[in-house]
Amino acid sequence: MSVPGIVVHRDADVLAKAVAARIITRLVDVQSAKGSASIVLTGGTVGIATLAAIAATPARDAVDWRRLDIWWGDERFLPDGDKERNETGARAALLDHVDVDPARVHVMRGPDSGMTAEESADAYAAELRAAARPEDHGPVPSFDVMLLGMGPDSHVASLFPGMPALYDTRPVVAVHGSPKPPPTRISLTLPAIQASREVWVVAAGEEKSGAVRLALSESGPVQVPAAGARGRGRTLFLLDRAAAGKIPPGLGRIASP
Ligand SMILES: O=C(O)[C@H](O)[C@@H](O)[C@H](O)[C@H](O)COP(=O)(O)O
Numbered sequence: 001m002s003v004p005g006i007v008v009h010r011d012a013d014v015l016a017k018a019v020a021a022r023i024i025t026r027l028v029d030v031q032s033a034k035g036s037a038s039i040v041l042t043g044g045t046v047g048i049a050t051l052a053a054i055a056a057t058p059a060r061d062a063v064d065w066r067r068l069d070i071w072w073g074d075e076r077f078l079p080d081g082d083k084e085r086n087e088t089g090a091r092a093a094l095l096d097h098v099d100v101d102p103a104r105v106h107v108m109r110g111p112d113s114g115m116t117a118e119e120s121a122d123a124y125a126a127e128l129r130a131a132a133r134p135e136d137h138g139p140v141p142s143f144d145v146m147l148l149g150m151g152p153d154s155h156v157a158s159l160f161p162g163m164p165a166l167y168d169t170r171p172v173v174a175v176h177g178s179p180k181p182p183p184t185r186i187s188l189t190l191p192a193i194q195a196s197r198e199v200w201v202v203a204a205g206e207e208k209s210g211a212v213r214l215a216l217s218e219s220g221p222v223q224v225p226a227a228g229a230r231g232r233g234r235t236l237f238l239l240d241r242a243a244a245g246k247i248p249p250g251l252g253r254i255a256s257p
Helices: 012-034 045-056 058-062 086-093 117-131 206-215
Strands: 005-009 037-041 068-072 074-076 145-149 172-175 185-188 198-203 234-240
Touching (some): 012 037, 012 045, 012 145, 012 198, 012 234, 068 086, 117 172, 198 206, 206 234
Parallel strands (some): 005 234
16 A cells, blocks of 8 residues: 655645646546546545535546546435435536536435445445456456545544444445434445555545544554555545644655645
8 A cells, every 4th residue: 555645735725626636637647548537536525625626627628527437435325315415515516517427427325225225335336346347356446536535533434433344344334323424324445445546535624633643644544544545556645734734744745835
């Protein structure tokens, strides 16, 4: 797994815009090289603000949205269209404004599907397995970009410290009793996250600074899930100054444009 690079931006607004530009560039590069690309979206304030920043920039048209596979790292187990669903936020911020191929927007289904949370997780795992190719060497595709927001407790996706999902070797699990409402969620697990070519953890605000410090230290991923958020090729922590405020000196290269 890759050692995290750290990039610090002035504030949450500049961070979202900078991550948006970075996503567009990454997707254009990958599509130029491979013809198609894949991205895993996240919920949360910065995650959704980043999608809105993509929608707001003319450079978004450089991405071939028809040749992009869109996945989610986690989802709240709520009915389609519920305003608390990460999918709802992503569609309002970006997906409804670009020409995505509906067949390549892979949502984690809620209770209106008639499935339980466990069945929905299994269905998503089957969708991931169907999209995996031999060169991925596993049950999930090698995602080109895995975006992850991070909570003040260092959770990523819906992997909360000490909870059973962190011990699970399956790629997708149902989460019950989430400390962050709503209580029932669907989440990729760390093995699925670590299959990504690149993992980008995005965080803003002083309340995340302790979690950032732990996530960049030699912490164990069960107690510090963000410490397990590592890509096979590259890991980036994309932060604002407030979230970066407790990073110990000498912890690798910190770019502060
Ligand atoms: O479903 C969710 O809630 C998100 O996927 C979650 O992992 C989020 O990204 C973090 O909690 C950070 O959220 P904030 O950026 O709003 O603090």
